[in-house]
Amino acid sequence: MSYKHPWVYHGESPKAGRKLLLLQVDELTFALPLIYRLIHPAEIAQKSDWFSSRVVTADEKQNREYISLVELLQGVTQERKKLTNLIAPLMRLNQSMNQYFSDYGWRMVRKELSQIKKRQKKSHIELSKDLIVKLKAYMEQERLDSFDQTIDNLLSEVESFKASDFQQYS
Numbered sequence: 001m002s003y004k005h006p007w008v009y010h011g012e013s014p015k016a017g018r019k020l021l022l023l024q025v026d027e028l029t030f031a032l033p034l035i036y037r038l039i040h041p042a043e044i045a046q047k048s049d050w051f052s053s054r055v056v057t058a059d060e061k062q063n064r065e066y067i068s069l070v071e072l073l074q075g076v077t078q079e080r081k082k083l084t085n086l087i088a089p090l091m092r093l094n095q096s097m098n099q100y101f102s103d104y105g106w107r108m109v110r111k112e113l114s115q116i117k118k119r120q121k122k123s124h125i126e127l128s129k130d131l132i133v134k135l136k137a138y139m140e141q142e143r144l145d146s147f148d149q150t151i152d153n154l155l156s157e158v159e160s161f162k163a164s165d166f167q168q169y170s
Contacts, residue, residue: 005094010052010103020106022094025086030116032077038109039069039100050105069096 007020023031037043038050041063048056055065072093079089101109127135135150144150 005091007103007106008098020103020110022098022106023090025090027113027117028076028080028086028090030120031113032073034109034112034116035073035097036070038112039066039073041066047105047108050102050108052099052102055100065096065100069093069100072096 004024005022007022009020013019023035038047044051044056055063058065072089076086076089076093079086097106135147138144138154139147139150142150142153144153
């Protein structure tokens with residue numbers, strides 16, 4: 001069961017569109033390195049509109065919000081490694097991040113996180129040109145729309161041939 005942590009807007013919440021969410025347990029693998037990188041005081045100077053005004057005006061050397069957020073991030077990281085229940089530490093972390101980032105900033109964080117998740121789902125395989133030509137010919141012959149479908153179809157055919165060969169010799 002995935003508990004959704006809604007973003008609490010600092011300004012007026014948008015009337016249309018999808019509501020912002022804070023981090024979910026299943027996003028931590030991708031999100032933690034991104035959050036560590038984005039909360040650094042050097043980022044605050046470069047992207048001040050991403051952070052709450054309290055964070056932007058805080059003393060860089062004694063930024064309590066930053067120190068507290070790093071401690072919470074470390075706590076969630078440790079709990080995740082122990083494979084324990086993350087709901088309570090994640091809720092504290094999410095509340096802290098809700099105070100640390102501006103509405104606009106969190107929207108940008110979610111956008112970057114979405115891009116990271118998308119990249120993680122894809123992989124690239126290099127193929128020779130002659131193999132690509134053969135695959136395209138097979139795609140046309142079988143009226144398939146993508147390389148994914150084509151390869152999946154070929155693999156299915158191989159599996160069915162193996163199964164029929166096994167039955168034949170049994």
